[in-house]
Amino acid sequence: MKQVPIGVSARHIHLSVEHIEQLFGTGYELNVMKDLSQPGQYAAVETVAVIGPKGKFDKVRILGPVRGKTQLEVSRSDAFVLGMNPPVRESGNIAGTPGITIVGPAGQIDIAEGVIVAGRHIHFHTDDASRWGIVDKQLLTVRVEGERSLIFERVLARVSDQYALDMHIDTDEANASGVKTGDMATILS
Template structure:
């Protein structure tokens, strides 16, 4: 087996909220409560959930991730987009320009989001030391091979490097299920 192995994780639908939108949805001065910490340092799944309402349907109980961000961002799968009736682009986190919006419904209010819904690009978080060991650079695009009965090669995988990141590849639930991978399975980074 290759020395270029790393864990994969499936990212379910979720959203990151701005402080302003947290206060609109929950109440003034509200702080998100941590439900569990995520693999990336400082990031957590919050206790709070909201409903997403699109032109064709609603998805109830969507988990909020913390901490608060400067802009509200919703990450869904292609399957989710059919339920909502919107056509979000596949984008890197934070690239929200000209993406569709939805209504976010919380216990104390609603936010009509003008833009901010994306299907997150598959990507790898790497600490700077991992990047050196793997021989890759920030924003490099690589391939990842999975193993097992439904093994696939994921192309167009963006490498994101930062000294606070923990090594992990992220795909959405649709992609992970298609490849029959589970959280923590090892996958292989392929350099051409």
């Protein structure tokens, strides 16, 4: 049986160096609050506010380390609150996505693009992928068990020797299936 731990991903933002400095001050560096499931990734102590056409969220957690481009990841429910309709995309694929206003303690910026609903995916270390015959960008079918068990289709496999085995779904998907971080999923195909 191909079992994978689940990580539920709440709304969060990845910031570029330029945007960190505009929001927090020149030379500012993020502070680690806690490490995440993927090696080298962390939740920062710092948060920002994000303002959409119809609503806003205060205290959106920044995830580090810094990225080449700023990207806000929200659930579909979050998008409704903000008054937006961002596409479901793989992390990093932000071309043609909506922008948003971001507010930090030292400033405010408007990004022209960068808001996505992150597509469900599984991070595979190359060893795990090889053992199970899974290749990068493969679309998988995954079952979660429980009172509200369901099958997720079109789960993107992301394979790298820099990854640790973990399935990422957003809060809407977790709520619909009744799962929480640490629960297990089974890859069907």
